[in-house]
Amino acid sequence: MAPRKLNAADPAPASVKRQHKADARAASSHPPARPRPLTRIQKEKQDIILEAALEVFSLHGFRGATIDQIATQAGMSKPNLLYYFPKKEEIHRRLISALLDTWLAPLRDFDESGDPFTEIRSYIRRKLEMARDFPRESRLFANEMLQGAPRIAEMIEVDLKALVDEKAKVLLTWMDQGRLSRADPYHLIFSIWATTQHYADFDVQVRAVLGKGRNGEGRFEDAARYLEQLFMHGLTPKPRVGV
């Protein structure tokens, strides 16, 4: 439930800088002493706010979302919300960094010692499950990407790149061993990301095109079946394909 951090961007110091009087608690006059025990109530409210913010940000993007909308969604007044998160950006930052963490977990679990096809298949499954179960997170991420990832540029240039480099190497090894069709490992990963996240990010379009009849969860089962077939066949090594 608490996977390793890709990048711990929310240490606390930043967010507590001028926290409500709560930090003077327990101690009396230490300069920037014991930052915050963080009440259970506080944690709860913060979660409610983050949940509401996810809803709003994922739909309208950072600029398009307003604190008022988030507050309403969270069932509280704007100033009350600002009591917990003094800055709009803070809320967004928290969401993004929490997101990146879980978002890349499936890729991290990519196991070199496993069977290539089993690994790829289960990676696709997991990504697809995430698109189904956490579409808002996916859209939040997509929104950030569309805008040029101003707030997470470093994260993707350093941490994400390192992770993908590592996994690309694994894929290459498998290819060298003839256990996987030779193909650009980076683009292979991109294509898995793209095809799976598509079902979250372009959900409206998918639903519209599939029509009313095919909109239950079945949609994702069909997608899984199709994608498995595509990637399994597409990456099965073969001496050559008769033209």
Added chain:
Amino acid sequence: MAPRKLNAADPAPASVKRQHKADARAASSHPPARPRPLTRIQKEKQDIILEAALEVFSLHGFRGATIDQIATQAGMSKPNLLYYFPKKEEIHRRLISALLDTWLAPLRDFDESGDPFTEIRSYIRRKLEMARDFPRESRLFANEMLQGAPRIAEMIEVDLKALVDEKAKVLLTWMDQGRLSRADPYHLIFSIWATTQHYADFDVQVRAVLGKGRNGEGRFEDAARYLEQLFMHGLTPKPRVGV
């Protein structure tokens, strides 16, 4: 250069409703007479504005973009811009409908009488070229989708669906003839959309992950090679694949 319209959403009546005094020209007092000859200069300025708006909207989405930003980008004052497009929404509407038109052209050209693999391969190529040459259009579209396509819901539910239904039928025919591996045609189309548009919509991520060394246009050539391989192998019909 002027493909058939998917949906002519900008007839004129709406946009001329209270146009600058220009419409009183030529005639003198016809009720809603001759709507608009539309000067060459007007057309030019409008194009400049639309170009600037594309830049801004594709980056920030509808709500996130401001008229001031667009005006600055277009090198004119806000009131001046509003002289040409009295409403922010008008600009956006124009962009979207122009976009849909060209965006779906490749799919429309999908030819039943052609060879399945040739058709699919060239469809992928074209979509990839569009991602390369018109990334902003792609992002504008993606932005709209992420937000639930409030402004084009009907368009995708009717026109787009009809087009995809038609092409799905073509794919099914090919599959029945054993010329194409049996697979869900809708998800097949989705996967092509997803993988190709990914290179426009997630451009930052792609660049970051590929690293500085691989950022020239070569990126797209690699992608094209990879995707062709994936889809060609993935969809080649075979009696069965040994597990």
Added chain:
DNA sequence: CTAACATTTTTCCAACTGGTCAAAATTTCC
């Protein structure tokens, strides 16, 4: 009960937003 702290609400504000309007500058057409 009450002092100390935590939370919430009310009020307010300055900056920004989409948009108006009339005057000024420019272009067009005779």
Added chain:
DNA sequence: GGAAATTTTGACCAGTTGGAAAAATGTTAG
């Protein structure tokens, strides 16, 4: 050249936005 039409600008506005201040209302430990 000059009247009429078009285009551009500057001043302005009402509504919204992110956020600050402080008063009001809990809550809790002694």
